[in-house]
Amino acid sequence: MSDDSPAADKTTLRTIARQRRRNFVATIDPLAHRLAFKMIPSPLARHLAPAKVVALYMGLDDEAPAQRLAAQLQAMGKTIALPRVIDRLGSMDFLEWQPDDQLVPGPFRTSHPEPKGAPVVPDAVIAPLVGFDRRMNRLGQGGGYYDRAFARFPDALRVGLAWSAQEIDEVPSDPWDLPLHAILTEVELIEGPEL
Numbered sequence: 001m002s003d004d005s006p007a008a009d010k011t012t013l014r015t016i017a018r019q020r021r022r023n024f025v026a027t028i029d030p031l032a033h034r035l036a037f038k039m040i041p042s043p044l045a046r047h048l049a050p051a052k053v054v055a056l057y058m059g060l061d062d063e064a065p066a067q068r069l070a071a072q073l074q075a076m077g078k079t080i081a082l083p084r085v086i087d088r089l090g091s092m093d094f095l096e097w098q099p100d101d102q103l104v105p106g107p108f109r110t111s112h113p114e115p116k117g118a119p120v121v122p123d124a125v126i127a128p129l130v131g132f133d134r135r136m137n138r139l140g141q142g143g144g145y146y147d148r149a150f151a152r153f154p155d156a157l158r159v160g161l162a163w164s165a166q167e168i169d170e171v172p173s174d175p176w177d178l179p180l181h182a183i184l185t186e187v188e189l190i191e192g193p194e195l
Contacts, residue, residue, distance in 0.1 A: 010172055013139055017131035017166055024165035025062035036186040037068045037161065044182060044189050045076065047157060051123035055081045055094045055156075058103070058111055059128065064161040064186075066126050070099050081120050083145070084112035090144040093119035108143075124157035125149060127180075132160050136179035136192040137171035150178040157181050164188070 025033070040048065048054060054073050059065035070080050081094035085107045095113045103111035127146045131139035138160050140146050150158055158178065164185040173179075183190040 010139060010142065013168060013171065014130050014142060017139060017168060020165045021130070021163055022062050024163050032186075036163075037065055037184070038072075040069060040072050041184070041189045043191065044159070044184060045072075047182065047195060048073070048076070048078070048124055051078060051157060053079045053081055053094075053096075053120050053122045053124075055083060055122035055125045056097075057083055057126070057128050060109055062163075063128050064163055066128065066161050067099070069126065070097075074099075079120065081122055082112050083110070083149070084115070084119070085110050085145065088143075090148050092145045092149060094122050094149075096120050122153055122156050124159065125153065126159045126161055126184075129160045129162050129166065131166050131168040131171055132162055132180070132183050133168050133171045134190065135170075136181070136183065136190075137173045137177065138180050139168065139171045147176060147178070151176070154178070159184060161185075 056066040056070060058067050073080055080097050082097045083092045084095050085092045088107060095115055096117070097113040101113050104114055106112050127138065129138045129140055158180045160180045160183040162183060162185055164187050179192060181192050181195050
């Protein structure tokens, strides 16, 4: 995604990236859409091998659907977790989830598992994003939920999930932003230098 100003602000970039994502998803062949994000590429599977708990998310609207990775992760012996938004101040935790578990509504149209026990600690977090760049910077929704989760779990593998159309030339980063370790799109796995 090209932008005229070298340091476009995050709000403007979110608007542009959301529109590009919406337009892109509207043009995807229905079969290609159903098959996207069903398989974890071998290099990413190797990076996920040591993880016991992998956090996914339930994709909303035209977001890349992370929940499609659940079956393969379970076959790999992973415990799956979903985020639960705790408050509107950017706090969330992760609850264990089985794909047939009933979900309950949360803030911002999110849904999460019914709490059955204590929250779990993820070894890998597969995060949604609005935009990304090749320097592994992630442009999120703007609430800071994943930024705070990454800071709370600094040893967790950070993987962004996105459609290829969400790539931006340069995502502005703040001092508190932690870069992703990898980004998975429907066409490629982009690995960061830390992997």
